[in-house]
Amino acid sequence: MTVAAGIGYALIALGPSLSLFVAVISKKPFLILTVLSSTLLWLISLIVLSGIWRAFLPLKSTTWWPFALLIISSVGFQEGLRVLFWKVYKRLEDTLDAFADRVGKPRLFLTDKMQIALAGGLGHGVAHAVFFCLSLLTPAFGPATFYVDRCPQMPFFLISAIIALAFVTIHTFSMVIAFNGYAEGNTTDQYFVPVVHLVAGMVVKSASA
Amino acid sequence: MKAMAVRPLLLFFFFAQVRLSFSGELSSMESIPDLQESMYMVVDGYPCVRLLNRSGKIGCSNPGREKVVASIRRFRNANDLTQSTAVLVSLDELQDLLHRYRSIHICFRISNDVSFHKNIVGVLVESGAEIRDKLKGFSPTQKFPQAEFAPYPSINYEWNSMVCYQSIGSGIMLKAYDFPVFLLSESSTSMLQEVADKNEKVMNGYTTSVAEFDLVMQTCLPLGGYSVWSSLPPINMSSSYQSKPIILLVASMDSASFFRDKSLGADSPISGLLSLLAAVDALSRVDGWNDLNKQLVFLVLTGEAWGYLGSRRFLHELDMQSDGVSGLNSSLIEMVLEIGSVGKGSSQGVKTFFTHTTGVSSAVNDALDALKRAQDSLKSENIEVLSSNSSNPGIPPSSLMAFLKKNSLTSGIVLEDFDTAFTNKFYHSHLDDMANINSSAVVAAASLIARSLYILASDNNDRHSSVLGAINVNTSLVEELMGCLLSCKPGLSCEMVKNYIAPANVCPSHYVGVVIGEPSFKPYLGYVDDVSRFVWNFLADRTSTPKENASSRCSKDCTNEDEVCIRAEINGKGVCVISTTRYVPAYSTRLMFESGTWNVLPPNSSDSMGSVDPVWTESNWNTIGLRVYTIQNGAYDHLILIGGITVTILAYFMIALARSFITKALKRD
Secondary structure (H helix, E strand, O other): OOHHHHHHHHHHHHHHHHHHHHHOHHHOHHHHHHHHHHHHHHHHHHHHHHHHHOOOOOOOOOOOHHHHHHHHHHHHHHHHHHHHHHHHHHHHHHHHHHHHHHHOOOOOOHHHHHHHHHHHHHHHHHHHHHHHOHHHOHHHHOOOEOOEOOEOOOOHHHHHHHHHHHHHHHHHHHHHHHHHHHHHOOHHHHHHHHHHHHHHHHHHHHHHO | OHHHHHHHHHHHHHHHHHHHHOOOOOOOOOOHHHHHHHHOEEOOEEEOOOEEOOOOEEEEOOOOOOOEEEEEEEHHHHHHOOOOEEEEEOHHHHHHHHHHHOOOOEOOOOOOOOOOOOOEEEEEEOOOHHHHHHOOOOOOOOOOOOHHHOOOOOOOOOOOOOOOEOOOOOOHHHOEEOOOEEEEOHHHHHHHHHHHHHHHHOOOOOEEEEEEEEOOEEEEEEEOEEEEEEEEOOOOOOOOOOOOOEEEEEEEOOOOOOOHHHOOOHHHHHHHHHHHHHHHHHHHOOOOHHHOOOEEEEEEEOOHHHOOHHHHHHHHHHHHOOHHHOOOOHHHEEEEEEEOOOOOOEEOOEEEEEEEEOOOOHHHHHHHHHHHHHHHHOHHHOEEEEEOOOOOOOOOOOOHHHHHHHOOOOOEEEEEOOOOOOOOOOOOOOOOOHHHOOHHHHHHHHHHHHHHHHHHHOOOOHHHHHHHHHOOOOHHHHHHHHHHHHOOOOHHHOHHHHOOOOOOOOOOOOOOOEOOOOOOOOOOHHHOOHHHHHHHHHHHHHOOEOOOOOOOEOOOOOOOOOEEEEOOOOOOOOEEEEOOEEEEEEOOOOEEEEOOEEEEOOOOOOOHHHHHOOOOEEEEEOOOEEEEEEEEOHHHHHHHHHHHHHHHHHHHHHHHHHHHHHHHHHOOO
16 A cells, blocks of 8 residues: 555545635634634543543453443443533633624624534544544555455455544534534434434444454 | 535435445454554565675575565466566475576476566465475585585586486576575465465456565675584693594584575484484493593584585694694594484484495594494494495595595595485485484484494403493483474473573574674684584583582683583583583685684685685675565555545535535525
8 A cells, every 4th residue: 555545545534624624614713723622522532431441441242232332331421522512612602792792793693603513523523533544544554455354345444534534524514413403402403413423333333343 | 404404414424334334343453553463464484595605696685675575476377477476386396497597407397488487576485294295305406515625526426316407507506596585484385375376366456465575685794603622531731741643523513405594404414413412422421531542522513514614614723723722733633533414324224324435544444443343232223334335436525525635644434324325305405304314323323433432442452342332322312402403392492402501592593604703712602603502512511521629600711721611601500610622613714804804815725625615605684574465556546545635625615515505595794
């Protein structure tokens, strides 16, 4: 594989997030801050989870339920953090609106709110992609490639890049849907996001376990 | 509302990922280094390395400074190769391949296609138990090894019958190849056979498994090592009167092979070394050496396979009366008895050995009589000692040749297990291992030598015949030594070796190696190889006389000039014993180490062997390695890069489109 392929895999995983960043996020500094803070929050949640699960890993069990427990607890924790994120955002929104009233500028539009949600989701997605895909890509820059027995048609790195791309998309749009759901009180939307996240996580874990 | 539009998109990506995620698998690996290890398989192999001499080079090397990367295929499909290939060959195919490369016409095969295929850039040689049985023999060296050193003119005589080609020149080992050649271990052979078969089947054109050869060779160091001599009984340095005639028993401890790290040389010459060590052990149990009229000196030489370096240098130092050989005088050497290959002397219960003599003289006749008497005293052992055929042109290739060239009146006998040509079908090849010799033959030779030496030293006096019957060789010692010096289990980590030294390697290799640093008679022990150090300690221990006072502990040298420190490398076990055992450096007489560098001396008329000495040196290298991994086509890599760039740009356009659509829909900004 070579440097060309390594860059290709990195772009497959993170190219669209880069485009989104350049097209939408970079225009408004507040959104950049949102991306960074949500990335940080997601990484902290991973650290806390790994700290809690450290005592039980590695799971050498052949039955499926310890893995299921791992995924359910991780996803549950992250969804809980999403609600927390929402609450913090709500407070921030009130503060910003009050400030806008004071200086006589318009309040936050719907597009602004959605953009903030998008930025939050992007932060989560980028963190996932970097953590689960980019960190594996170092051997991809060397001369060799790697195929797994389960799927001999595609190199392992391509599979991991595509999965990372899918997760970036899921995370980015989940935040938008969730914020919308919380704002409008729409329970379908509110439950849609955690369910999708959970099922995606379970599927990936079950395939690799 | 907007979320509703987004949801189908999300579900699409979700399902796409579901399908793909069933194909991911990370369970067996826990980290990136594990992933890297499973991508690159390191193959253990024995390389053929580059050696250089005065007139040119031999051996194998990568053509430049880069690693050679080529896809692996089997040799039989060599004719339809379209790209650079690393071929997987068996041993007989190797001979064929290398003969084609050097355009040597093979004698018994009429080959239409004598051109070497230019797409072969690397060679991997299979090994396995069935290969030895399939081959009649394999010897990569010449018909008359080191013929230029022979003290007689018939250099066309064929001592080694396993070499078959028309031209007299050298065998495959003594030619230069500009591509890497590796001998695989047995486990790697099966693995690479699978890889080669997979490469044949998978014709999708964009992935292939390749081998990466790292065999980059550079400047050089001279070949050489350290020979060991020991005297029984120990020579009293302080006494100036030293005139007992000397009987010299010689064996050599180095061999050669096409693949440097697999030179065991079990029959040629290690069987001789084992006999010498066992004979010394048997003779050490005899008392009263000081009362006998003659002195025994045991000499174990190294570097003999690469221009008789050990013997030439020893004789040179003897002439120079150097410190390391003090106590010896070349005029006192009455008789030279050399033990050559004796490991194959056993067939149908009878052990047969042949004596090759330097001519007719009283000393030679005495020695032959002693051997006869020893043979008779060992009636129950079924040993037969025969004279070699008179139609032989002279003595076989052996260290005695160097003695004869120095002094043509030397009386010497070489004891071998063959008569007119080698019986060793694997002379100087990696197949000359423990399975090629018989321990009973070695024991028989040792018994013969031990008793003959006693008879010679005691001047054939019947008074001592009762002692003769008590000289017996320890069979279990021979078997233990075979396990230590000729196999990897237990190898040099066996009890006997670890009792004397701290070995650097477990698997023994009898390749002479290079001279590191300045050659000296008291070398830094880290520069002396394991077998030399073991032989030194073994001989010093066996030839030592017991001390009256308690032995003193030592870690390097002993204060008394007559004493040496054995077991010095084992912590706390070093002890001073009275023994005369010394190292003698073994390197070409054409070289001199001066102010940090090696210089080649011009040929000297008094040194006839030096004029024909090729002066072998070994190339320095950084690392030698062999890796196998799967690669993708260059086109595939570029496809991935373009795919990544496309995805990025496409995403940008979609976002820009979505943004303009949203702004239009909201009629804002």
